[in-house]
Amino acid sequence: MAYTYLVTGATSDIGQALLRRLLAHAPAGSVVLAQGCGDVQKLAPLCANHPGLVRTFDVDLSDRAAVAAFAALVTEGFAPTHFVHLPALPVVNTKFKKFDEARFDRDLEVQVHSAVALARAVLPGMARAKFGRVLFIQSSYTLGAPPKNTAAYVMAKSALGGLVKSLAVEYAPFGVTVNCVAPSMMETNFLKDTPALIVEAAAADNPMGRNARPEDVAPAMEFLLGDEAGFITGVTLPVTGGSAIV
């Protein structure tokens, strides 16, 4: 069976790592619909390596009209079998009293509202096909006590966690699984606004002595997206080197 993977936030370091694995192992005839925002040229090497298999979409997920148009395009033109939602704004380390409300709202738009809109668009088709895989990325910050000063990020990630559990039970009868991975701090471009000392401290405090890397997380994602993971749903799989254990 050929698959259609819809991957939002595909231009991120973890998105690209996942796409490389999916494209290497996907059944013949599969395609990837890859969303980025102003940076889809990052996917050029992948497109070149897999001619015709990757279709890129430049969509601003903080714009509801753009998300609605994208959702319509994806459902009318394709029938995604897999939906992977990765977008997030870089973490801002700020005290709650100093939080910028506009930024707070934007975090919710990009991470949560776009997830809701796209899930609503793709899940009915998956249910009809009696097969589907939905995967979100949370964070070890949502396991146990979060670090201070990351309220917007933790709130948005926790909302995704609630969405995953709800969708998991609602769509389980239709062969659709909905899961999360929750990596600990991952050393990617996502941390560009995080002071180096915070990144170093996280690595030093991790039982494995380092932070996560995309190549640690992508295999866990690929597993949850695989055919053989069909009885696993509603879970948040920590990929943390032991820094957060549930």
Next chain:
Amino acid sequence: MTEQEILAAVQEIFRDNFDDDTLVITRSTNANDIEDWDSLEQINLLTAIEKRFRIKFKLADVRGLKDVGDLLDLVARMAG
């Protein structure tokens, strides 16, 4: 750079960071003396000091800092 010059520059950074133009720090000032001085502010202070003195702290350098005196000694060593 003398210790006094370093102290003056660090005091400016503290005043800016804690939004308090009257703040006066001494060698013995520590996190218990300034209400908002928590782990995040510590990172913000260190990041501003790195920029001002064009130095780069390592985690091991800054984990054991007890007070402003320790901080000034570290900056003096690194800034030469």
